[in-house]
Amino acid sequence: MIPRVPPSPISSSSVRMSDVARAAGVSLVTVSRVVNEPERVKPDTLRAVRSAIEQLGYVPNLMAGSLASKRSRIVAAIVPTISNLVFSETIEALTRTLADGGYQLLLGQSGYRAGDEAALVDTFLGRRVDGLVLTGEGQPPALRDKLRRAGLPVVQTWELGGEAIDMQVGFSNHDAGRAAAEHLIARGHRALAFIGAQEARSQQRLAGFRAAAAEHGVSDVPAELIRPPALIDDAGPRLAQIVAQRPEVTAVFCNNDLLAAGVLFECRQHGWDVPGRMAVLGFGDLAIARAASPRLSTVQIRRAEIGERAGQMLLARLSGENQGARTVDIGFEVIARAST
Amino acid sequence: MIPRVPPSPISSSSVRMSDVARAAGVSLVTVSRVVNEPERVKPDTLRAVRSAIEQLGYVPNLMAGSLASKRSRIVAAIVPTISNLVFSETIEALTRTLADGGYQLLLGQSGYRAGDEAALVDTFLGRRVDGLVLTGEGQPPALRDKLRRAGLPVVQTWELGGEAIDMQVGFSNHDAGRAAAEHLIARGHRALAFIGAQEARSQQRLAGFRAAAAEHGVSDVPAELIRPPALIDDAGPRLAQIVAQRPEVTAVFCNNDLLAAGVLFECRQHGWDVPGRMAVLGFGDLAIARAASPRLSTVQIRRAEIGERAGQMLLARLSGENQGARTVDIGFEVIARAST
DNA sequence: CTGAAAGCGCTAACAC
DNA sequence: GTGTTAGCGCTTTCAG
Numbered sequence: 001m002i003p004r005v006p007p008s009p010i011s012s013s014s015v016r017m018s019d020v021a022r023a024a025g026v027s028l029v030t031v032s033r034v035v036n037e038p039e040r041v042k043p044d045t046l047r048a049v050r051s052a053i054e055q056l057g058y059v060p061n062l063m064a065g066s067l068a069s070k071r072s073r074i075v076a077a078i079v080p081t082i083s084n085l086v087f088s089e090t091i092e093a094l095t096r097t098l099a100d101g102g103y104q105l106l107l108g109q110s111g112y113r114a115g116d117e118a119a120l121v122d123t124f125l126g127r128r129v130d131g132l133v134l135t136g137e138g139q140p141p142a143l144r145d146k147l148r149r150a151g152l153p154v155v156q157t158w159e160l161g162g163e164a165i166d167m168q169v170g171f172s173n174h175d176a177g178r179a180a181a182e183h184l185i186a187r188g189h190r191a192l193a194f195i196g197a198q199e200a201r202s203q204q205r206l207a208g209f210r211a212a213a214a215e216h217g218v219s220d221v222p223a224e225l226i227r228p229p230a231l232i233d234d235a236g237p238r239l240a241q242i243v244a245q246r247p248e249v250t251a252v253f254c255n256n257d258l259l260a261a262g263v264l265f266e267c268r269q270h271g272w273d274v275p276g277r278m279a280v281l282g283f284g285d286l287a288i289a290r291a292a293s294p295r296l297s298t299v300q301i302r303r304a305e306i307g308e309r310a311g312q313m314l315l316a317r318l319s320g321e322n323q324g325a326r327t328v329d330i331g332f333e334v335i336a337r338a339s340t
Numbered sequence: 341m342i343p344r345v346p347p348s349p350i351s352s353s354s355v356r357m358s359d360v361a362r363a364a365g366v367s368l369v370t371v372s373r374v375v376n377e378p379e380r381v382k383p384d385t386l387r388a389v390r391s392a393i394e395q396l397g398y399v400p401n402l403m404a405g406s407l408a409s410k411r412s413r414i415v416a417a418i419v420p421t422i423s424n425l426v427f428s429e430t431i432e433a434l435t436r437t438l439a440d441g442g443y444q445l446l447l448g449q450s451g452y453r454a455g456d457e458a459a460l461v462d463t464f465l466g467r468r469v470d471g472l473v474l475t476g477e478g479q480p481p482a483l484r485d486k487l488r489r490a491g492l493p494v495v496q497t498w499e500l501g502g503e504a505i506d507m508q509v510g511f512s513n514h515d516a517g518r519a520a521a522e523h524l525i526a527r528g529h530r531a532l533a534f535i536g537a538q539e540a541r542s543q544q545r546l547a548g549f550r551a552a553a554a555e556h557g558v559s560d561v562p563a564e565l566i567r568p569p570a571l572i573d574d575a576g577p578r579l580a581q582i583v584a585q586r587p588e589v590t591a592v593f594c595n596n597d598l599l600a601a602g603v604l605f606e607c608r609q610h611g612w613d614v615p616g617r618m619a620v621l622g623f624g625d626l627a628i629a630r631a632a633s634p635r636l637s638t639v640q641i642r643r644a645e646i647g648e649r650a651g652q653m654l655l656a657r658l659s660g661e662n663q664g665a666r667t668v669d670i671g672f673e674v675i676a677r678a679s680t
Numbered sequence: 681c682t683g684a685a686a687g688c689g690c691t692a693a694c695a696c
Numbered sequence: 697g698t699g700t701t702a703g704c705g706c707t708t709t710c711a712g
Contacts, residue, residue: 016705027683032707042681057489062466063407064705067688072403074446074467082435083428092423095449104463106414107447109435123444126402149397233631258628261601265633268608288598291573293605356689367699372691382697404689407704 015058024052035060066128075314076106076124077133078117080199081229085286086256086303087135090157093304094133097311103130103318110135112199112228118143125150131314137162137170138200153317155310159201160329167317169309169328173201176299176332177208180253180281183297183334185216189251189279193242194223195263196255197230205283209253222246230255235262236269239278251279251340257286260296264339279340294338305330355398364392375400406468415654416446416464417473418457420539421569425626426596426643427475430497433644434473437651443470443658450475452539452568458483465490471654477502477510478540493657495650499541500669507657509649509668513541516639516672517548520593520621523637523674525556529591529619533582534563535603536595537570545623549593562586570595575602576609583618591619591680597626600636604679619680634678641672 021028026045033041034049041049052058066072075098079087095105106129108120117134121143124132131153137160139147144165147154154166159173184192192213196202202225210221222245224238235254239262242249254260260282267274274280274294282289282298289296309328316324361368366385373381374389381389392398406412415438419427435445446469448460457474461483464472471493477500479487484505487494494506499513524532532553536542542565550561562585564578575594579602582589594600600622607614614620614634622629622638629636649668656664 018705028705029683029707030681033682036707040681045682057486059462059465061407061468061705062463063403063412063468064688065707067401067403067407067690068705068707070688070707081432082422083425083432085423085425085428088423088425088428091447092421092449095422095447096451099448104467105447107431107435107445108439109432111436122399123402125399127444128401128403146397231627231631233627236631261628262631265631268633287571287573288601291571291576291602291605293608358689368689369691369700370698373698376691380697385697401689404704405691407706408689408691410691410704 015056017058017060020049020052020056020058023056024049070128072128072130073103074106074127074129075103075131075133075311076108076120076127076129078108078110078120078124079135080112081109082107084229084256085258086284086301087158089303090307090310093307094311095307097308098315101311101315101318103315114140121147125152130318131155133157133310133314134165136200137164137168139165153314155313157306157310159204160327164327167310167313167326167328169306169313169330171301171330171332172208173204174208174211176283176301177205177210177253178212179208179332179334180205180283180299181209181212181216181218183336184251184253184279184281184340185213185218187251187275187279187340190218191246191248191250192218192221193246193249193252194221194255195235195238195242195252195259196223196225198225198227199230202255205253205255222249226259230259232258232262235259236266239263239266240270243278250277251275251281253281253283255283257282257284257289257296257298260298260339261288261292264292264294264296275338275340281340285335289335289337292339297337297340298335300333300335302330355396357398357400360389360392360396360398363396364389410468412468412470413443414446414467414469415443415471415473415651416448416460416467416469418448418450418460418464419475420452421449422447424569424596425598426624426641427498429643430647430650433647434651435647437648438655441651441655441658443655454480461487465492470658471495473497473650473654474505476540477504477508479505493654495653497646497650499544500667504667507650507653507666507668509646509653509670511641511670511672512548513544514548514551516623516641517545517550517593518552519548519672519674520545520623520639521549521552521556521558523676524591524593524619524621524680525553525558527591527615527619527680530558531586531588531590532558532561533586533589533592534561534595535575535578535582535592535599536563536565538565538567539570542595545593545595562589566599570599572598572602575599576606579603579606579618580610590617591615591621593621593623595623597622597624597629597636597638600638600679601628601632604632604634604636615678615680621680625675629675629677632679637677637680638675639672640675642670645670 110117285300450457625640
């Protein structure tokens, strides 16, 4: 028996719109309409074309479509690193929101290096992405200008303030730092310390933390700044160092919950009671904060909401709406649990 | 004084290659060469064209380039979710490796739903991505066929076995599960339990775990399977449940280190000594394993290496090399620390 | 509701 | 080394 050719569609990369048109006995334009605006095609034609598409295994070339329509349906996002829960949850929500709106996400990682961010922006502009999501608000002026001239919707996330390039969704890291200090001081602590990262937003929080502390007469707040990426296993040694140099410290504000968990473990290692000997305040309200023992007090940031709102703002603009808010403050909330 | 027009480049989206050509007094093709193969252009011309590019603020339209050259320089990756450290570190390494090779990463999240994965693949094929990275090896036959017909390089990650679509880089989850059981049994444990996720790879590990246990006469291994996403705060309650129903259990294998950390915290809550009352074995060797107290024994997976190797395999293929390995086993290693 | 013509901005041959 | 000629596969007018 002669083996028959399997009834499989031709390789997708070789079937073009015109092939479908011929097979369905319509013009190419009609096929385009079936794909993009099916409601404007007569049901009979629609059915015929769709069956041809099916039969041939046609996959529209979105690249060609983008070139012709000047809309790529791609949005790019740049984060310092994706392997930080803090950003990955934002990106997850953003990806989901965009996907629901028919957009895909091109991902870029700056690795906390400004030069890389600029280079990525160039590539993305070259790809004619329809929108851009950035992390932070500290882009160099040249970059800001370039983006404004490019005229595409841009959302800056995770920090408010500065002069927005276009739109912003985030919160005040400075205020969050203030709130952290006030929480610890309200609990009676006067000797505070800070563990964070050598990175803009963390340093904003430190500034706020110190400012609020100073207002209560606590003027000397030691800080340990870890060079990114700040991993959980950096936290323990840093705490040990703080305690060695400043044994009077009774409360530490950690710039994310993972670091705080590291501090919790370190305390356990030394047998220091938390919060008796050392109060620990985290940042972010990651799942680990709720699971830790003792339960971790923390500054809650609704990370997914940042991604969602950023996606919605972008989608709104891309669909022609122009009156939406340009700045969204999603705020933060100090959650008191057992560790402070 | 009449305010002069600022010396800023025209909006990037309006300058075309032909504009640069005119400004530099060369043909359009020469500009294209300056952009893509500068070594084939005479230094003088090069300089002239580059200065014109600079002056006009020209940003090449990669979309048009892709259409003409049939290479998008985009690779797509699909993971269940990016907000799981286990995948995000792989994606981070992949993104970096690809970026160094001049490729960008389009990100898709399947949310552990097979249907979403298939839909994403369609979109990505439509965008004519040059390569594809998938998680796992359990794609439905229709999808596998479609991908093979599409003829683009595909790397499946995080699991070995099955019939590869094209290339694979990962390890045997079944064997990793076996190794976990053997480690615990070697430490004298006979009443084992498992906490994992309702998800293919986790279940492979469970199967291996149970198989090895059975070989040592341990035939009844209770398992708690969490519906994804399995967060750290699910772990404690599950452990509590296991202990309530099976107080004889003395060792638990958690399917990632975050869950294991949750279990550690839960033990602390109850005052159960680890590993005295309960031995805890993690999976992944995330940073938290090294920071935990007690230090967490775990099955180490080199997650970044998966992303790196996947990227390299793709880049090699995209640059025409065809003899590289199609399957890379990156293995795993049981790391004994203090928790077992 | 459907079709014909005219590109989108670039690269791939092939000449010169 | 550089230029000329044809498209890449689709969407957009604008007619009918």
